[in-house]
Ligand code: FES
């Protein structure tokens with residue numbers, strides 16, 4: 058049985074019909090049609106699926122979509138202002154923080170949440186803030202440099 062709901066994603070309200078067991082990740086990717094967030098482990102281990110829920114990062118693979126009703130979901134697509142990349146997105150490109158790119162949407166979401174709560178983190182604080190996000194290309198140094206470059210600017 059499907060349930061009618063409204064999901065607000067990146068400032069747009071989407072009417073959806075969902076099986077109650079649908080994860081937020083699957084609802085956003087398969088029903089809303091925003092595929093920037095990735096499915097890696099599907100088990101809260103890798104952070105590739107991370108989205109902001111009312112500004113706080115959640116692993117969307119392990120969060121029920123219906124629990125997000127009435128809250129604001131932000132995905133990686135919502136970080137840019139139209140065609141203009143956010144400072145973090147631009148810094149990831151400039152500092153070599155992107156290799157295959159699979160972890161990048163989740164990394165950007167975690168880094169955005171980190172800088173929102175701590176605009177001037179130390180390198181250790183950046184590494185701790187991104188500890189829920191795995192990069193299978195092991196490109197952590199470029200990612201950390203990118204976050205620190207935004208924090209310092
Ligand atoms: S896909 Fe959600 S944490 Fe890995």
Ligand code: FES
Pocket residue numbers: 154155156157158159160161191192193194195196
């Ligand atoms: S850039 Fe490939 S997984 Fe991180």
